[in-house]
Amino acid sequence: MHDRRRRAQGDLKKLLKTLRLSPLGDAAVYAEFGDKLDLETNRSLQALAIALRARALPWIRDVVPALCGIAVHFDPFHPELPASVLEYFQALLEETFKSASKFEHSGRSVDVPVCYDPVFALDMEEIAGQTRLSAAQIQKLHVTSKHFVLMVGFSPGQPYIGGLDAKLSVPRRATPRTVMPAGSVAIANAQTAVYPYETPGGWSIIGRTPLRVFDPAREPASLFAPGDRVQFVPITRAEFEGLQ
C-alpha cells in the first residue's frame, strides 16, 4: 500500500515535468502532459482531475480529463476570476501535485455485459481477417483485457476505453458506417468505445451491450465516468434479451 502510494507520487512528479499549459480561448485552459496517449499518464491525470474538481473553486465550471490532458472550463465573467489564469493554474497544478499522496485514484469498477453474437458483432469477420484470430479468440482477448475509461466525450456518456490487448489493435474503418446501433461495442486504435446513441462511426463493431449507456433520468446518468475500470462480461443472446 505504502509502496504503491510512493510510486504514484513518483509518477506524478515525472508527470509535472511534462506539463504544458495553454489557453483554450479565454474561458478555458488545457493542461497537456505529452502529445501521445500513454495509459500510465492517463491514469495519473484522472487522479489529478478528481483533485482539481474537489477544490470546488467558484469560477471553475468543468474539469474535463481527456486522453493526454485536462481542460478546465471557467466562467469568464466571474468576479473572482484571477487576473492571469495561466499563472494561477501553473501554481494550482504544482500545489495539487504536491498533495498527491493525499489522493489515490478511486475509479469505480463497472461490469458491462456484452453479447458478441454475430447478429451484433457486425465487423467480427473483418477483424478476424486483420488480426488472424478467430471470433472466439477475439472475444476472449476483449474480455480479459484490463480496460479503463480514458475519456468520456463526443456524445453524452460515450467512453473512450483504453487497455485493449495490442493483438486487437485495428485501424479505423476506411468507410465509416452511417449507423452504429445504440449500445454497440466497437474497437479501433487499441481502444474500445460503447455508443450511447445511434450515430455514424468509423470503429469496428464486435458486440452490443443491452444496458443504457446514458440515461438523463437515471442516477448516475452516465454508465461510465473517466478513470473507471471496465470489465466486459460475455452474455448470450437470450441473456441480452432478458437484460434489455
Added chain:
Amino acid sequence: MSLRIVRPGLLTTVQDRGRFGLQHLGIVSCGPMDPVALELANSLVGNGAEAAVLEITVLGPEIEFETDALVALCGAEMEARAAGAPMPTNRPVLLEKGTVLSARRATLGSRAYLAVAGGIAIAPVLGSRSTYLPAKFGGLQGRALRAGDRLPLIDKVSSMSLSRYESLKGKKTFSRLRSVSWSAPALTLPAREPIVIHAMEGRHHAMFDAAARRAFFEATWKVTPDSNRMGFRLAGPVLARAEAGEILSEPTCLGTVQVPSNGLPIALMADHQTTGGYPKIAEIAAADVPRLAQLAPGGSVQFARCTLEQAGELRRVLRQRMDAARRALAWDYLR
C-alpha cells in the same frame, strides 16, 4: 398559469443559463446562444439569473398567454405584434390574460429571448432546464416546441417582478399592451456586416500553411444555412494544412474554430460536442461569441486577431455595459 404555443416558429426552445459541471461525462452546457440577451430579458421582468426563457430563432412563434404575464422580448429584432399593436421590445410589457403574441421574421439578428416573470416551470434535467437537442433531453421533452404545447410558469415571482407588474397594471391606458417608455440597450446585434469578431490563435494554428493562417484573419466568412446550435459552418477560402497527420481527440470549447479535412472552418456554439479531433485554428473571444450567435445564415463575419489580454479587456467592457444596463433597469424599482 401557463402559455400555449399556437405556432412554434422555426426553432423555439426552452433555455436557461446552462448546464454546468458535466462536460467530463460528455454533456456540454447548452444554454442560450446569446447569453447577454437572455440575461437582459430576465433582468427586465425581475427574474433571477437561473430562470428559464424561450429562445426564438429567425422565424418567431405565436404564443397565447393563458394568464396575465409580465414579459420581455430581447435579442434579435422581430416583426412582433400583440393585442393588435407592435410588441415593444427590450422593456417589461404586461400582457393581459388571453393576449396572443405573434412574432414573425427577425429583421436584425437571429435569436430573440422571451422571458416571463417567474420563468418557465419545467422540471430541470441534470441541473438545468436547457433543451439539449442533439441528445434529446432537457427543456420540453428534449425537443423544439410544437403547436399545442403548454408551458407552465413558476407562480412565485420576485418582489421586483411584483412591483413592476403592479405599477404597469395600475397604469391608465386604452391599450391592452402596458409597457414603459424606456428600453434597455441591445448589446449584441450586428450594426453592419461583415461583423468583426475577435479571436485568438488556436492550439493548432501553426499546423496550417502560411496562406491559410493569413486567410483566416483576412477573409470575409459567410455563415452557411446548415449552421445550427452545435456550430456555425463558415464558407470562404479553403484552409490547407502545412502538414498532414491526425491529432488526438481533445476538449473543445464554446467559440473554438475547428477545421475538418475539407478545409472549411466550423465555429463551435452552445450545443457543441465536448471533445473533437479536428485541428483548432482559432478560439473566439468569450465576449464576442454572443454577437456571432446573432448572425443569421448568410450573414458575414471577419475575424480580428487578438491576444488573451485583449480578450480579457473585451470581457471587462461587456460586463461593465451589462451592469450599467441592469442598474438603469432597476431605477424605477429602487426609487
